Amino acid sequence: MELEDRSDDVRELEARLHQLDWLAAEWVDGYYGTTTREGVNGFQARRGMPRLGYVDAATWDRLVAMTRTPTRAELYPPKPTPAPNASALDSRCTTGRAICVDKSTRTLRWVVDGSVRLSMDVRFGCPSSPTREGAFTVRAKVLDGYSNFYDTRMPFSLFFSGHQAVHYSDDFAARGYNGCSHGCVNVRSWDTLSQLFNEARVGDKVIVYWS
Missing domain, CATH: 1.10.101 (Muramoyl-pentapeptide Carboxypeptidase; domain 1)
Incomplete structure (x- = not known):
């Protein structure tokens, strides 16, 4: 296999x-x-x-x-039940092209003109290095990103605020929520993030919020 x-x-x-x-x-x-x-x-x-x-x-x-x-x-395990407010989108995500990151449901949704195209599990920064909240834009895309400071790879990096980026995390995929990032938005699914990376453009909105 x-x-x-x-x-x-x-x-x-x-x-x-x-x-x-x-x-x-x-x-x-x-x-x-x-x-x-x-x-x-x-x-x-x-x-x-x-x-x-x-x-x-x-x-x-x-x-x-x-x-x-x-x-x-x-x-054949049961499918996870979405959180009750998982369908609620921040109003800033309902127009244009937006990477919509909801901290309360630990969900990232790729939204185009109000339609959710992709959804994926995410985790955030530790208390000492929190993921920033607010309205940002994708300022750079790096396919094979790597952090020299933390000695870790960052595939499919979509940078939105300083060194903070949406990226795939080997650690999140292996350990789940038993850990945290250094401020980035960690994504567990390689395949789904790969699709987002291919579709997203520099300049697209990134909205990070609590619902």
Whole structure:
């Protein structure tokens, strides 16, 4: 099994990774995306195996030996229930092109002329380095961004305020909300952010707010 595969075998792989806390239940969907690959990489590294990013026979045998056969509930977990106010958009997001970041629901939505085109989970800065709130614009796009100061990669960076940017986070994908950024808007989904990066333009609005 490898990137872009879709099958029941992938679903079982994801359910077994979830049993070992290498993947959140919401990502058990039968699609081998980048989040599933990060879970596989983590499992392989923890067991002293090469970080292949795909599942070879040795990885599968080791995973099966450490887990039990997934139940139907584990293979088909319920979809997350949106927060009650998740549909509320800040008025500044309802016109033009806007990256709309709602801190209260930890959601980023890509909105064009009032229509939500993409939605993704995000997390924010630690109390010592909070993500700034307000109305900004995309001032730069950097496909393969990297922070020399924090020694971490920042794929699909959309800079909006100083060094703060919307970008993909390996740590968020692996650890979820058990962590925080240094002020940036961390995105968990590689695929969804990749689409946003391709569609967004320098000058588009970035609205960061509490609803």
